[in-house]
Amino acid sequence: MRWKMSEAELYGPIKLFFENQGYAVKGEIGACDIVAVRGDEDPVVVELKVRLNLALILQAVDRLAISEAVYIAFRIGKGNSASWRSRTKQVKSLLRRLGLGLLTVSDRGRVVPVLDPAPYRPRSSSLRRRRLLKEFAERVGDPEAGGSASRQRLTAYRQDALRCARELAGAGVLKLSGIRERAGVLRAGPIMRDNHYGWFDRVKTGHYALSPKGRQDLDQWSGALEDLPPRSDDSDTAPS
Secondary structure (H helix, E strand, O other): OOOOOOHHHHHHHHHHHHHOOOOEEEEEEOOEEEEEEOOOOOOEEEEEEOOOOHHHHHHHHHHOOOOOEEEEEEEOEOOEOHHHHHOHHHHHHHHHHHOOEEEEEOOOOOEEEEEOOOOOOOOOOHHHHHHHHHHHHHOOOOOOOOOOOOOOOOOHHHHHHHHHHHHHHHHOOEEHHHHHHHHOOOOHHHHHHHOOOOOEEEEEOOEEEEOHHHHHHHHHOHHHHHOOOOOOOOOOOOOO
16 A cells, blocks of 8 residues: 655655754744744745645745745655656746745655745747747748647748649649749758658759659648748748
8 A cells, every 4th residue: 555645744854854954944834834944044935735736836936925935845756746757847947937946755755955946037049039030920821820739830931842832733843943933932942952841852953843742731731822922032940
């Protein structure tokens, strides 16, 4: 029979953990599960749950009104906190953004300080911002509903590949320069050579035809092609 640890049983190991660092520790002070005080420092608040869940995080966020040093703590081990085991990186990222710390407690009562609370200072990425705005500007229309689960996005890159495929479907074999001119896609060369979607067959050097997969997928995207005029600008937006 698996031993089950209650929230109250988490208290002892965590109390000892902070006492070993010179804190005075008491439980159930006001709305807080644990409060630890050392000298004139801000009080440390710890919120307990047997398992990681949203309620634990919401409680800890509320305690930030009392102190900037707030931890969540939960039990780890077989059969516990599956969300922590499967999403450790995402959970730590979320807690950093919220300014929360994290303590884990093993079946044997071992406390591990996984993350200390600290103000969140996000690192901005100008490259990602430029890519975002570039994709927004170059995508024709608004073909994707926000929140949809589709894995085949109609990105600006795919729209350009469809333009090239449409010209090959009507002409058979075309020289690369002809594809570029007829489709109005300046990056037709990289699209043909990289062939991310498997739509193009190189017949000979510099000459391409539509592959069987390309013909099949072109039918699938026929609705998108109806509102897709030729274009004359280039892009380095990554394929998707």
